[in-house]
Amino acid sequence: MKKHFLASVLVFICIHQVVQAEDFLQPFQGKSVSGIDTTTLTGKVMTGYQGWFNCEGDGADLGWTHWARNRSEQFGPGNITVDLWPDVSEYDPEKLYETGFQFRDGSHAKVFSSHDKKTVLLHFAWMREYGIDGAFIQRFANGLSDDKKRHHKNVLLANAREGANRNGRAYAVMYDLSGLAKWGTNIVRKDWKQLREKMRITGDPAYLHHEGKPVVTVWGIGFMNAGKPRDYTLSECRDLVEFFKQDGCTVMLGVPTGWRTLDRDCLPDPLMHEIIQMADIVSPWTPGRYREIEGVQRHGSTYWAPDKLWCDAKSLDYLPVVFPGFSWHNLKGAELGAIPRLKGKFLWSQFVAAKKAGAGMIYVAMFDEVDEGTAIFKCTNEPPTANGGKFLTYEGLSSDFYLKLTGVGAQMLRGEIPISEVTPDIY
Numbered sequence: 068m069k070k071h072f073l074a075s076v077l078v079f080i081c082i083h084q085v086v087q088a089e090d091f092l093q094p095f096q097g098k099s100v101s102g103i104d105t106t107t108l109t110g111k112v113m114t115g116y117q118g119w120f121n122c123e124g125d126g127a128d129l130g131w132t133h134w135a136r137n138r139s140e141q142f143g144p145g146n147i148t149v150d151l152w153p154d155v156s157e158y159d160p161e162k163l164y165e166t167g168f169q170f171r172d173g174s175h176a177k178v179f180s181s182h183d184k185k186t187v188l189l190h191f192a193w194m195r196e197y198g199i200d201g202a203f204i205q206r207f208a209n210g211l212s213d214d215k216k217r218h219h220k221n222v223l224l225a226n227a228r229e230g231a232n233r234n235g236r237a238y239a240v241m242y243d244l245s246g247l248a249k250w251g252t253n254i255v256r257k258d259w260k261q262l263r264e265k266m267r268i269t270g271d272p273a274y275l276h277h278e279g280k281p282v283v284t285v286w287g288i289g290f291m292n293a294g295k296p297r298d299y300t301l302s303e304c305r306d307l308v309e310f311f312k313q314d315g316c317t318v319m320l321g322v323p324t325g326w327r328t329l330d331r332d333c334l335p336d337p338l339m340h341e342i343i344q345m346a347d348i349v350s351p352w353t354p355g356r357y358r359e360i361e362g363v364q365r366h367g368s369t370y371w372a373p374d375k376l377w378c379d380a381k382s383l384d385y386l387p388v389v390f391p392g393f394s395w396h397n398l399k400g401a402e403l404g405a406i407p408r409l410k411g412k413f414l415w416s417q418f419v420a421a422k423k424a425g426a427g428m429i430y431v432a433m434f435d436e437v438d439e440g441t442a443i444f445k446c447t448n449e450p451p452t453a454n455g456g457k458f459l460t461y462e463g464l465s466s467d468f469y470l471k472l473t474g475v476g477a478q479m480l481r482g483e484i485p486i487s488e489v490t491p492d493i494y
Contacts, residue, residue: 091224091225092266093265095229095271099232099272100232100235102234103236105272105274105276107278108386112430112431112477113201113203113429113431114203114431114473115202115203115205115430116204116238117133117435118187118205120132120133122182124164125180125182127182127219127222129219131146134147135147136148141166143166146167148397148398149398150394150396150398150440151437151442151450151459152446152456153437153446153447159185162179162185163179169453171453176450176451182222182223184226187226187227187229188226188230190230193444193445195235198473198474199236203238203239203241204223204239204241205241206241206258207242207245208243211254212254225266235273237273237275238274241286242286243286243321244286244297247299248298248299249303252299252303255285255307268281269281280317282318284319285307285319288342289304289322289336289342290332291323291333301334305341308320308345309345318346319350320350322339323352324356324370327373332356349386350387350430353387353417354406354432354441360412360413363416364416367420367423374387375425384428386426387429387430388429389417389421391413393441394406396457397438398438404440404459410462411469411472419479421480422480426480431473431476446460448463464494465494468494472490475491
């Protein structure tokens with residue numbers, strides 16, 4: 068009798084977990100408010116939304132993912148991968164998780180989890196408040212075969228969908244192929260079919276469309292890893308792009324900086340150009356490709372301007388990537404603040420260079436990436452360093468400075484304010 072009872076309990080738990088997971092794969096039934104025009108990417112400043120931060124006790128059963136080096140151990144000094152500390156003063160206190168880091172008064176610092184709906188809704192409310200048009204929701208393909216990771220991704224996507232609808236923002240799926248094995252792209256096809264058939268995601272009012280079709284991004288085509296090709300091939304990438312095109316999508320490609328000239332960080336393979344011309348939008352990756360304002364200006368004239376001309380000649384849209392700074396001291400042991408933010412001057416110089424190169428749309432990397440120091444959301448100038456932590460700050464600027472700056476950048480992109488080399492006085 069006891070064995071039958073335990074078996075019944077286990078079956079109930081498994082069924083409950085499956086049903087719970089499936090709840091997030093239903094069509095959106097909530098309220099959708101009017102806001103930005105989700106029928107076009109033109110004139111938009113979109114940001115990347117990683118949503119990959121988990122905490123012990125958040126319900127995802129993924130431990131301290133992307134906060135700690137060892138996610139199964141306490142997130143604290145000696146077990147950390149982030150270089151910025153989020154300003155959590157506006158989060159629901161019940162949705163914050165205590166860490167091992169301490170402030171000067173001895174209290175323990177807390178962080179958020181991307182698994183919590185209230186947290187994601189707050190982030191999208193900030194996008195609305197500061198004039199950011201929406202987000203590309205990162206969906207790393209190499210985690211889709213793991214049940215727990217896939218469940219978290221589905222929860223995140225469902226919550227981002229609700230956040231976008233509630234706040235009149237746009238969102239779209241961005242598949243990142245990084246880390247996939249050879250022929251691993253097959254899992255992307257399966258996943259996309261599920262999103263379309265079960266979530267009916269592309270029929271959602273907030274889902275971003277362009278040229279009359281839903282936008283989907285395939286990021287990571289043609290990149291070199293330490294001078295070698297990635298395991299998944301250009302041939303299978305071509306097949307994946309063809310799949311999305313046949314499914315009636317506007318396809319955006321995340322490609323290396325050297326995609327046009329087939330050099331630098333790009334595979335020297337002419338198949339790259341064939342794949343790119345099958346797509347609709349080209350978005351070359353830039354973090355780490357320049358490190359100071361003079362480098363931004365050179366990049367704009369050497370890459371962005373001729374890239375844009377090439378795309379115009381091929382009837383492709385062009386989406387340059389800008390970023391506020393870069394640091395992975397705690398993640399990789401590199402210099403803290405390796406690419407300095409310069410109190411916003413570095414990011415603003417990129418907005419100006421992209422506009423001068425003829426960009427009609429811009430991608431800001433990233434909204435929430437504190438682990439590589441590229442976040443634009445609210446971060447604190449008083450991180451918990453009393454017991455050994457070492458972090459960047461926003462150099463004394465307000466915690467919302469980069470949200471404000473991104474919103475002003477969107478105004479400049481659309482011609483609502485004139486181009487100016489001087490960083491806006493929004494301190």
